[in-house]
Amino acid sequence: MATHSNNQYYVPHGSIYPAIIAAGLLSLASGFIFSVATDKSKDLAYLQTPGKWMMVLGAVLILSMVFKWMGTVITESVTGQFKAWEDKSFRIGMIVFICSEVAFFAAFFGALFYMRVFSVPELGGYDLDITPYKDFLATWPSSGPGGMTVSGEFKPGKLQPMAAWGLPAINTALLLSSGATITWAHWGLIKNNRKQLIIGMALTVALGIAFLVCQATEYHEAYTEMGLTLRSGAYGASFFMLTGFHGFHVMLGTIMLIVILLRCMKGHFTPEHHFGFEGVAWYWHFVDVVWLGLFIFVYWL
Amino acid sequence: MSTITVVHHEEHAEHPTGIIRWLTTTNHKDIGTMYLTFALIMFFVGGAMILGIRAELFKPGLQLMNPEFFNQLIGVHALIMIFAALMPAATGFANWMIPLQIGAPDMALPRLNNWGFWLLPPSAILLTLPFTLALFGIGDGALATGWTFYPPLSIQGGIGVDFAIFAVHLLGISSVLGSINIIVTVFNMRAPGMTLMKMPMFVWGWLITAFLLIATIPVLAGAVTMLLTDRHFGTHFFDAAGGGDPIMFQHLFWFFGHPEVYILLLPVWGFIPQILETFSRKPMYGYKAQVYSFWGVGVLSVVVWAHHFFTSGMPVPALLYFMYSTMAISLPLAVMFFCWIKTMWKGSMSFETPMLFTVGWIILFGIGGLTGLVLADVAADAQYHNSYFIVAHFHYTLFAGGIMGIMAGTYYWLPKMTGHMYSEKLGKLHFWLTAISFNLTFIPQFFLGLAGMPRRIPDYALQFAEFNMISTIAAFILGLSQLLFVYNIVTCARGGKKATAQVWEGAQGLEWTLPSPPPYHSFTEQPTVK
Numbered sequence: 001m002a003t004h005s006n007n008q009y010y011v012p013h014g015s016i017y018p019a020i021i022a023a024g025l026l027s028l029a030s031g032f033i034f035s036v037a038t039d040k041s042k043d044l045a046y047l048q049t050p051g052k053w054m055m056v057l058g059a060v061l062i063l064s065m066v067f068k069w070m071g072t073v074i075t076e077s078v079t080g081q082f083k084a085w086e087d088k089s090f091r092i093g094m095i096v097f098i099c100s101e102v103a104f105f106a107a108f109f110g111a112l113f114y115m116r117v118f119s120v121p122e123l124g125g126y127d128l129d130i131t132p133y134k135d136f137l138a139t140w141p142s143s144g145p146g147g148m149t150v151s152g153e154f155k156p157g158k159l160q161p162m163a164a165w166g167l168p169a170i171n172t173a174l175l176l177s178s179g180a181t182i183t184w185a186h187w188g189l190i191k192n193n194r195k196q197l198i199i200g201m202a203l204t205v206a207l208g209i210a211f212l213v214c215q216a217t218e219y220h221e222a223y224t225e226m227g228l229t230l231r232s233g234a235y236g237a238s239f240f241m242l243t244g245f246h247g248f249h250v251m252l253g254t255i256m257l258i259v260i261l262l263r264c265m266k267g268h269f270t271p272e273h274h275f276g277f278e279g280v281a282w283y284w285h286f287v288d289v290v291w292l293g294l295f296i297f298v299y300w301l
Numbered sequence: 302m303s304t305i306t307v308v309h310h311e312e313h314a315e316h317p318t319g320i321i322r323w324l325t326t327t328n329h330k331d332i333g334t335m336y337l338t339f340a341l342i343m344f345f346v347g348g349a350m351i352l353g354i355r356a357e358l359f360k361p362g363l364q365l366m367n368p369e370f371f372n373q374l375i376g377v378h379a380l381i382m383i384f385a386a387l388m389p390a391a392t393g394f395a396n397w398m399i400p401l402q403i404g405a406p407d408m409a410l411p412r413l414n415n416w417g418f419w420l421l422p423p424s425a426i427l428l429t430l431p432f433t434l435a436l437f438g439i440g441d442g443a444l445a446t447g448w449t450f451y452p453p454l455s456i457q458g459g460i461g462v463d464f465a466i467f468a469v470h471l472l473g474i475s476s477v478l479g480s481i482n483i484i485v486t487v488f489n490m491r492a493p494g495m496t497l498m499k500m501p502m503f504v505w506g507w508l509i510t511a512f513l514l515i516a517t518i519p520v521l522a523g524a525v526t527m528l529l530t531d532r533h534f535g536t537h538f539f540d541a542a543g544g545g546d547p548i549m550f551q552h553l554f555w556f557f558g559h560p561e562v563y564i565l566l567l568p569v570w571g572f573i574p575q576i577l578e579t580f581s582r583k584p585m586y587g588y589k590a591q592v593y594s595f596w597g598v599g600v601l602s603v604v605v606w607a608h609h610f611f612t613s614g615m616p617v618p619a620l621l622y623f624m625y626s627t628m629a630i631s632l633p634l635a636v637m638f639f640c641w642i643k644t645m646w647k648g649s650m651s652f653e654t655p656m657l658f659t660v661g662w663i664i665l666f667g668i669g670g671l672t673g674l675v676l677a678d679v680a681a682d683a684q685y686h687n688s689y690f691i692v693a694h695f696h697y698t699l700f701a702g703g704i705m706g707i708m709a710g711t712y713y714w715l716p717k718m719t720g721h722m723y724s725e726k727l728g729k730l731h732f733w734l735t736a737i738s739f740n741l742t743f744i745p746q747f748f749l750g751l752a753g754m755p756r757r758i759p760d761y762a763l764q765f766a767e768f769n770m771i772s773t774i775a776a777f778i779l780g781l782s783q784l785l786f787v788y789n790i791v792t793c794a795r796g797g798k799k800a801t802a803q804v805w806e807g808a809q810g811l812e813w814t815l816p817s818p819p820p821y822h823s824f825t826e827q828p829t830v831k
Contacts, residue, residue: 009490011407011822014317014325018416022471026423029467030430036533037440037460044440044460069412085489089409092485100477100515107523107553111538119546144537144544230534234544237536241527 010081017069021062028058070259077276078268087275094279098286101249105290108245112238112297116140120234143233159235160226164299167218171211172295175250178207179288182257182281189264190271201261204284208254215247242298249287256280316821324419327411328821329396334718335418336393337711340386341787343425344704347381348780350374355773361761371759372445373461377428379448380465383565384472385425387699390707391568392417392479395507397718399483401812401819402501404492404828409485413478420475427468431461447757449554452539452547456531463532466525473518480511480518487511492811494830498592501810502585505592506571509599510564516603517557517564524553548613555606563602565699567595569706570637573659575810576713577641580656581648582807587640594640597633601626611679612686620679627677634670638663653805654728658709661736662701669697672747687757690750693743700739708735708786715793716800720818723793727785734782741775 031054037044076082082090123145124138133145141161162168185200187193219240222228230240260280263269269277316322326332353374357365366374396414400407408414428443435442443461446454455462487500487508500508527538528550537543539550578585585591607615607623641663650656672694676685685691708731716722745768750756754765761769800817811828812819 009406011411012327014322014327015412015415016321016325018412019324019419021416022419022423025420025471025474026426029423029427029471030464033460033463033467036463039533040457040459041440047439089485089489092488093410093413093481096481096484096515097477100481100519103516104519104523107520108527110520110553110556111523111527111549114546114549114552115538115544119541119549120544122546123541123544142544144540144542146537146540146542230530230536231543233537233542237527237530237538237543237545241530241536 008083008085010076010083010086012072012076015069015072017065017072021065021069024058024061024065026058027054028062031055031058074263074268074276082273082275087273090275090279094282098282101286105242105245105293108238108242109293109297112242115234115238120144141235143235146233159228159232161235162218162222162226162228162239162299164295167214168295168299171214171218172291174207174211174214175288175291178204178211179285181207182284185264186277186281189269189274189277192271194264194267197264198261201257201264205254205257205261208250208257208284211250212247212254215243215250239298242294246287246290246294249290253280253284253287256283325415327407327415329400329408329411329414329823330718330819330821332408332414332418333393333396333398336389336396336421339418339421339425340390340393340707341790343381343385343389345783345787346425346429347378347386348783350378350381352777352780354378355776357759358761358769359773360770361763361766363760366759368759369445370442372447372757373432373443375757376445376447376465377432377443380428380468381425382699383448383561384469385421385428387565387703387707388472388476389421391507391510391565392476394503394568394572394707394710394714395479395483398714398812399486399504399507400490400823401815402504402810403487403490403495404811404824404830405486405490406822406824406827408482409490410482414482417475417478417482420471420478424468424471424475427464427471431464434460449558450525450528450550451554452528452531452550455528456539463529466529469525470522473522476514476518480514483507483511484515492824492827492830495811498589499830501571502574502588502591502595503568503571505595506567506569509595510567513560513564513567513599513602517560520553521557524550524557527553548610551610551613552607555609556603558609559606560599560602562698563598565703566706567599569662569703569710570595572706572710572713573641573662574644576655576659576709577644578809579713579805579807580653580659581645581650583644583648584809585640586643586646587636590636591640594633594636597636598630601630601633605630608677608682611682624677624679628674631670631674638667653712654723654725654732655709655713657729657732658705658712661732662705662709665697665701665705665736665739669694669699669702672697685750687755688750689746689754689756692756693746693750696743696746700743705735705739708732711786711790713805714812715790716804717812717817717819719794720800720816721793721795721797722800723789723797727789731782731785731789734785735779738775738779738782742772742779745769745772745775 031051034044034047034051035055037047037051120140120142121138124136128134131145136145141159143159181200181203185197185204188196188198188200228239229236232239257280260277263276316328317325323331323335326335351374353366354371357363357371396408399405431440431443434440440460442459444450444455444458444465446458446462450462450465487504491500527536530536531539531545537545539545539547541547574585574588574591605623605627607619608627611620611623645660652660672690676682676691676694712723712728749765749768749772752765754761802816803813804817805813811824811830814828815823
């Protein structure tokens with residue numbers, strides 16, 4: 001029930017941005033398909049270049065329209081169009097959106113658990129007399145019976161996993177403390193202490209960037225020194241897809257944090273009215289929790 | 302709480318006209334109309350594809366097309382009918398009716414709503430583009446895996462699979478945005494006094510649908526993303542050589558796929574009791590029981606997925622679990638059927654077109670449900686699996702249970718949306734033609750399946766010839782009689798007898814308190830519900 005002191009609901013004027021973003025997505029998606037079409041059919045190699053240009057066009061359309069759209073929303077916010085009733089819509093919407101993100105990561109965690117619990121042990125259960133993969137040990141981490149190639153040399157089954165207590169542990173510390181700093185910044189916002197707010201936000205952004213740098217270092221190490229790649233069977237696929245999608249979310253979160261930091265410096269937020277801040281903070285905590293799941297199930301156990 | 306007003310930007314007082322109006326609109330009725338129109342167009346595109354299939358199956362042997370193209374038509378028919386016809390139709394009604402039924406000024410997030418719709422035309426293009434590209438010698442057409450994308454076939458397939466993967470991504474974003482909007486609208490935009498347990502059944506149906514979409518669509522997105530990386534970036538999620546498993550895709554896909562059935566059906570289940578109470582002229586029986594049954598089905602639907610692939614192989618305890626949990630879904634459904642029949646019981650019924658469709662729906666969807674119970678039996682399923690029996694079964698649930706329900710809703714609310722009455726005579730003719738030709742199309746397919754005719758095969762043994770011929774002729778009648786539906790809608794939108802605000806004598810609910818058609822901004826003053 002709509003029980004709120006304010007009784008006007010803001011219905012925004014029409015906007016062309018959503019339709020252009022949809023067109024941009026069409027261009028991005030079909031451009032991507034054209035640029036990888038040669039993987040399945042060598043005849044389609046000539047599509048590669050036009051495909052790449054379509055991707056560029058799509059990305060430019062999407063990014064510029066997202067920029068304009070967010071700009072409109074910020075203008076509406078600072079001109080006082082959003083009151084308690086609209087704010088509640090945004091809050092519920094953000095919670096539901098984060099739930100859908102949880103479901104997205106659940107698919108990849110589900111795949112990881114399925115491979116660890118069912119498919120890899122099952123592949124190890126074949127009779128040694130008839131299987132051609134006699135060296136295959138059905139233990140995790142596994143690159144499967146087909147094995148993997150490490151710096152030009154074939155290694156069956158067993159591979160070197162990413163150690164949990166090196167960079168990943170540092171990353172855990174970075175992200176957990178960024179969760180603390182953003183909360184500290186929020187306290188500053190509520191107390192109307194602008195200095196605490198801005199320092200807290202700047203620290204959070206710095207920690208987010210530090211995380212991304214560590215993650216990039218780790219990937220570089222995996223590819224160049226350990227020979228651990230996306231192609232390294234079940235372990236490589238689940239490792240890179242899970243940490244990769246998480247890293248992508250950290251990147252988006254960091255960009256959003258930077259925007260919020262700039263808005264904090266411009267004084268867009270008041271102690272009573274700061275959904276933009278909170279929405280991004282919730283998103284950041286979500287990314288943090290996903291990382292804990294990754295640290296435990298991908299790196300540690 | 303009686304002076305709630307809606308504020309708009311000044312330029313909104315005179316909204317733009319022509320194509321710009323539709324591209325930029327944030328109005329829930331405009332967006333609803335676009336969804337419904339899109340669904341109707343895609344219904345005919347998908348229908349034309351399956352008429353191609355039925356024409357090929359008219360007699361044994363290969364007549365019209367090669368098997369590869371046959372497979373492509375089957376897969377794209379299913380994807381279009383599910384994602385581009387049935388789901389947008391339900392979302393269109395959600396956009397139109399939820400704000401009217403709960404007394405809201407608009408949907409809660411109007412610009413997001415616009416984006417949700419405009420993602421659909423690009424995905425329809427992605428689904429059908431491979432056919433056109435193949436004409437120009439680019440690629441070998443659309444995906445030939447059926448709509449389920451099972452690897453390893455989908456990993457080996459051509460660019461059609463990539464197009465379908467991205468179409469699913471865009472449709473998924475659209476569904477998630479729509480669901481966010483509906484959940485927010487239901488929780489935040491209800492009129493004072495409209496408690497959750499006073500909400501119309503349609504709103505309840507959509508709320509649970511939205512929860513299911515939020516929980517499952519991202520899983521499908523993840524699954525097809527893994528498929529994409531398996532195809533192009535060398536991952537081994539579905540490849541045993543790397544420690545993955547093709548059957549894992551079936552688990553991921555059907556974790557989405559089974560709830561998807563209820564995503565398609567729950568909004569329609571919301572239409573039914575409302576139409577029944579209107580034309581029986583008595584309040585619906587067992588409102589609470591129906592709400593709890595909706596929840597029961599919603600919760601059970603996410604824990605039964607593996608019954609779609611009993612024959613792929615799994616441990617016996619798993620088979621037993623999935624069999625019993627699947628059968629348990631029939632319990633809440635039985636409660637609903639009881640409530641629906643009891644709503645009609647001793648009512649002063651009249652049979653206008655929406656009521657005809659609804660009563661027909663109850664019988665035909667009942668057949669769909671009961672044949673599903675047969676398929677849930679692990680031992681029996683080995684016989685039915687991948688035969689025409691399952692094709693007939695899911696068309697009884699999704700054509701009769703889905704599309705005919707949508708048609709009932711269309712006739713029910715069309716006078717409210719357009720302000721004119723449709724032709725009752727044509728509507729009734731449309732119902733009888735649809736109901737009879739539908740049964741003539743699919744009853745033979747039950748027999749074909751029981752006799753062992755496999756699905757998704759362009760040729761068949763001579764023994765199946767008669768039933769296939771009947772099915773094809775009836776399918777063409779079914780398809781052509783849908784033109785009456787379009788004619789009726791178009792003439793109704795253009796003019797005709799004026800509809801009153803109440804429209805139907807027994808209609809109850811907030812949407813009937815507004816004039817027909819409702820003003821551009823629905824409830825500028827929120828009503829108070831007692």
